Amino acid sequence: MIKAVIFDLDGTLVDTIEDIAAAVNSAFAKYGYPPRLGREMYKMVGNGMRNLIKQALPQAVSDQSIIEECASAAIKAYAEKPAVYSRAYPGIDELLVGLKSRGIPSAIISNKPDILTRMVVDAVFPGHDFRVVQGEKPGVPRKPDPDSSLEIAAVLGAKPEEVLYLGDSDVDMLMAGAAGFFSVGAAWGFRGTEELEKAGAMRIIDQPVELLSLL
Known part of the structure; x- marks a missing residue:
């Protein structure tokens, strides 16, 4: 029972995908990386923000400090606008x-x-x-x-x-x-x-x- x-x-x-994408893209814009579409992130969501950032960044980017900085920026942006969409x-x-x-x-x-x-x-x-x-x-x-x-x-x-x-x-x-x-x-x-x-x-x-x- x-x-x-x-x-x-x-x-x-x-x-939540569009709000997640907006937060990630806000972080990427800050560091000069190309934006990602929300639908591109469906398979990336579910294992925490840092893993999402790692997958969404261009393949050439593997520096852990960059991943951490982008993740922190994305979390901050998300907290400012958590549920717009x-x-x-x-x-x-x-x-x-x-x-x-x-x-x-x-x-x-x-x-x-x-x-x-x-x-x-x-x-x-x-x-x-x-x-x-x-x-x-x-x-x-x-x-x-x-x-x-x-x-x-x-x-x-x-x-x-x-x-x-x-x-x-x-x-x-x-x-x-x-x-x-x-x-x-x-x-x-x-x-x-x-x-x-x-x-x-x-x-x-x-x-x-x-x-x-x-x-």
Whole structure:
């Protein structure tokens, strides 16, 4: 029996790609690098800002100090404008209402920096009470390491087998598998069904409200 739901953020609850691209391109402009389109970043998102910057920079750029400087600049730019274009995917609000009506607590875990995760959630979901909202923190292993998600499950009062985890990437499915959660892939997200299947998703849904039938 499912007693709690934990969500990924980017590409699962919220389409954040254009705000991410704007922040990255702001940093690139500062250092003279060419901009990238949002759609070019779908496969780059999910492993933290530094990994995103590393992939988005021209291949000739490998200096770690440049990557760090661009990442810091992108995080600063993102914090100044965290949710200009970001919107919840169609059906997400209905899903959250459905969970609340059933008395099922929910939480968010993201590899986006913690402060940015909270800013986006506050902007997009001002009326929803997620029990925990957690992003990447210094010294804390990020997904797919399962430790933080297991701590969140405990806060929600659920054993691992009582948690449904919804995400859109291989990182999400690998974390859910390692934690012992019921892993559900979001087909509408950044990565697509093939990646989710290969990463071991137990179910893949096409619309957010389909999750309610899995409870």
